[in-house]
Amino acid sequence: MNRRSPRVLVTGGAGFIGSHITDALLGQGYDVTIYDSLDPQVHGAGRKRPDYLHPDVRLMVGDICDRERLQGALEGMEVVYHQAGAVGVAQSMYDILRYTKTNTLGAATLLDIVANEKHTVRKMIVASSMTIYGEGAYRCATHGIVYPQLRRTEQLEQHQWELHCPQCGVPVIPQATGEEKPIHPTSIYAINKRDHEEMFLSIGRAYGIPTVALRYFSVYGPRQALSNPYTGVAAIFSSSLLNGNAPLIYEDGLQSRDFTHISDVVQANLLALEKDEANYQVFNVGTGRPFTICDIACALAEHLGVKTEANITHKFRAGDIRHCYADISKARRLLGYEPKVSFAEGVAELVEWVRHQKAEDNLTKAASELEQRGLAR
Numbered sequence: 001m002n003r004r005s006p007r008v009l010v011t012g013g014a015g016f017i018g019s020h021i022t023d024a025l026l027g028q029g030y031d032v033t034i035y036d037s038l039d040p041q042v043h044g045a046g047r048k049r050p051d052y053l054h055p056d057v058r059l060m061v062g063d064i065c066d067r068e069r070l071q072g073a074l075e076g077m078e079v080v081y082h083q084a085g086a087v088g089v090a091q092s093m094y095d096i097l098r099y100t101k102t103n104t105l106g107a108a109t110l111l112d113i114v115a116n117e118k119h120t121v122r123k124m125i126v127a128s129s130m131t132i133y134g135e136g137a138y139r140c141a142t143h144g145i146v147y148p149q150l151r152r153t154e155q156l157e158q159h160q161w162e163l164h165c166p167q168c169g170v171p172v173i174p175q176a177t178g179e180e181k182p183i184h185p186t187s188i189y190a191i192n193k194r195d196h197e198e199m200f201l202s203i204g205r206a207y208g209i210p211t212v213a214l215r216y217f218s219v220y221g222p223r224q225a226l227s228n229p230y231t232g233v234a235a236i237f238s239s240s241l242l243n244g245n246a247p248l249i250y251e252d253g254l255q256s257r258d259f260t261h262i263s264d265v266v267q268a269n270l271l272a273l274e275k276d277e278a279n280y281q282v283f284n285v286g287t288g289r290p291f292t293i294c295d296i297a298c299a300l301a302e303h304l305g306v307k308t309e310a311n312i313t314h315k316f317r318a319g320d321i322r323h324c325y326a327d328i329s330k331a332r333r334l335l336g337y338e339p340k341v342s343f344a345e346g347v348a349e350l351v352e353w354v355r356h357q358k359a360e361d362n363l364t365k366a367a368s369e370l371e372q373r374g375l376a377r
Contacts, residue, residue, distance in 0.1 A: 006122070007031045009077040011064060011110070012084030013057070014038060014050055016223045016231075017127065017216070017265060021081055024266045026054050033058040035073040036084070042225045052223055064106035071113050074121065079273060082110060082126045082200065085192070087231060089131060090317055090366070092189035093375050103192035104199075111203045124211045125272050126200040128282070129193040130177075130258070132215065134184030136324030138172035140165040146172060150186045156316040157377075161251050163322055174256065174290065176327035179215070179282050187319035201280065210279035212272040214265075217286035217326050221262030221350055226359030229366035234259065234347075236363055237297050238354045241304050243361040246311040250320065250376070253294035253312045258286035258325035261341035261349075271335040278335055286326025287339040296347070303351035318375045 008025055012018040013034030025032050034057055038047040049059055062069040064084045074080070086092070086102040107126075114121055140146050148163045165172050185191045197213040204211025224235035226242070237247040268285040272278045297310040331337035341349075370376035 005029045005031060006078035007033070007076055008079040008081065009033050009035060009073055010081040010083060011035045013081070014053060014059060015042060015083065016221075016225065017219060017262065018081070018083035019050065019052060019223055020221070020262050020266050021083065021269050022057055023054055024270055026056055028270070033060060033073060033077070035060045035062060035064075035070065037061065037063050039086070041228055064102060065109050067109050067113065070109060071117060074110075074113055074119055076120055078120055078122045080110070080121055080124045081269065082107065082124065082196070085127065085196070087189070089187045089189045089319060090370055090375065092187050092192070093318055094369075094373050096188050099188050099192055103189070104195040107196050107199050111199055114209070115203060115207065121209060123273065124200055124204055124209055125269060126196050126211065126213050128197040128213045128215045129190065130215050130217045130284070130286070130324055130326065131187065131190035132183045132185045132194040132197065133177055133181055133324055134186045134190070135163065135321045136177040137175040137181055138163055138323075139175050140168065140170060140172050142170070143167050145175060147182055148172065149184060150319075151322065159252075159314055161255070161322060174323035174325070176288055177284070177324055178327035179284055179330055186321060197282065201282070205280055210276070212278045212280075213282045214268055214272060214285050215282060216265060217258035217260045217284065219260050219262055219265050220346065222353035226354070226357055227362060229362040233257070233293060234296055234300065234350060237300050238350070239359040239361050240363055241301055241306055241308060242354065242357070242359050244308065245361050246308050247297045248363050248367055249293055249297060249310045249312045250315055250317055252314060253297070253310065254292050255321075256290035256292050256323045256325060258289065259291055259296060259343060259346070260286045260339065261346040263341055264339040267340070268331060268335065268337050271337055275335050281334065283331045283335065283337075284326040284328050285331065285337075286328055288326055288328045289343065290323065290325035291343055299343070299347045300351060303348055304354070315376055317370060
């Protein structure tokens with residue numbers, strides 16, 4: 001950016017990731033406005049301004065599909081961080097219309113304003129997701145790097161969790177997933193995030209507005225909505241443990257993800273704003289290190305000082321993948337991105353925050369809804 005302190009709009013800025021980005025922008029002297037619906041599933045029935053929001057930030061409450069109100073929020077803005085969206089793979093598989101309206105149509109509303117109205121937007125950064133990959137990358141001893149598709153139901157019913165080479169059928173080993181991997185979204189949420197990414201990049205290129213898409217991996221840290229059973233797994237497990245309940249784990253618990261601390265996600269977002277090398281690019285935002293779902297359940301229980309063991313169900317959910325962790329070499333090379341918070345440090349910080357929170361454990365209810373719909377079995 002040529003100017004030191006442009007005006008920035010953060011959609012979804014009252015949420016977990018958006019609020020942390022907002023804090024960092026304010027800390028660097030940017031003039032920040034938040035546009036957020038204060039969704040009751042995330043913020044509670046009262047839809048109050050979150051206590052953690054910086055007092056200097058302006059909050060406009062509005063639906064992302066409210067074109068007139070959103071256009072007012074965009075007035076005079078030079079940078080847009082589009083973080084707004086309904087989050088949750090499992091819930092998206094039955095709450096299809098709401099997810100698609102909030103995510104895909106919400107993005108379309110913002111971009112329609114950019115394409116058809118006078119504006120001052122000079123850069124856009126959109127939150128994408130590792131879920132758009134579907135399964136991650138794998139290595140076959142014979143065929144090298146391969147990209148298996150979603151596991152068949154028949155395989156999962158036999159509790160055969162691991163992936164096989166799509167060419168020769170032998171077991172394969174998970175590898176870091178790079179941006180060049182073909183995308184195969186396996187849930188409505190993932191499809192919505194693919195829409196986010198492709199819509200923003202296409203409009204950005206067409207209208208000459210530098211645009212960056214950041215594919216977040218499994219983000220965790222303070223301010224996650226602990227009572228939302230469809231948020232990140234670290235928050236879901238924390239809520240269960242706070243209430244004396246066993247974390248509910250699907251399959252055998254050995255599926256792996258790239259758990260990325262919120263501060264590293266913020267780092268990537270600031271670099272995407274400041275670096276011209278980021279323009280019109282897609283970047284993974286992760287750590288490059290996989291941990292299993294059991295790893296995080298055990299780490300949280302240990303730090304909280306509870307002896308509750310996870311409930312490993314050996315059930316499976318429609319649309320779930322087995323392994324995916326980030327190849328971050330592109331972000332390192334072009335942005336200078338380098339994750340700074342280790343898994344141990346991040347979990348310790350999360351638990352310190354969790355100790356002072358109250359949360360409803362809605363996971364059992366959410367699991368029951370999925371089973372009643374045949375989406376978990």
